[in-house]
Amino acid sequence: AQPNFYYCGPAAARNALSVQGKNIDVDGMAQRMGTTEAGTNSINDITPVLNKETGKDAYQSVEIRDAKADQKQTDKLRADIVTAIDEGHAVV
Numbered sequence: 001a002q003p004n005f006y007y008c009g010p011a012a013a014r015n016a017l018s019v020q021g022k023n024i025d026v027d028g029m030a031q032r033m034g035t036t037e038a039g040t041n042s043i044n045d046i047t048p049v050l051n052k053e054t055g056k057d058a059y060q061s062v063e064i065r066d067a068k069a070d071q072k073q074t075d076k077l078r079a080d081i082v083t084a085i086d087e088g089h090a091v092v
Contacts, residue, residue, distance in 0.1 A: 009033055009040030009092075016090035017053050024053060046092060058089055 002011040010030040017024050033045045043061045050059040064073050
């Protein structure tokens, strides 16, 4: 469970790591991600923590910079999600 309103990034990362049997302290993760009451700035602050905890570069940040994803971006996102799940990684 998310202990407060601004820990959504650390809580999602903790949930993703729990899929791999890891039990990570959410407060420690929040600190390493730079999470404040304003939240976590970016997925780019979360990805390095996920990779450090897994011991490999299994996670990567993918951004869709436009206000709305086009069909190519949508198809790529779907394919990436399927690949991640097939490889045993939760998506954050």
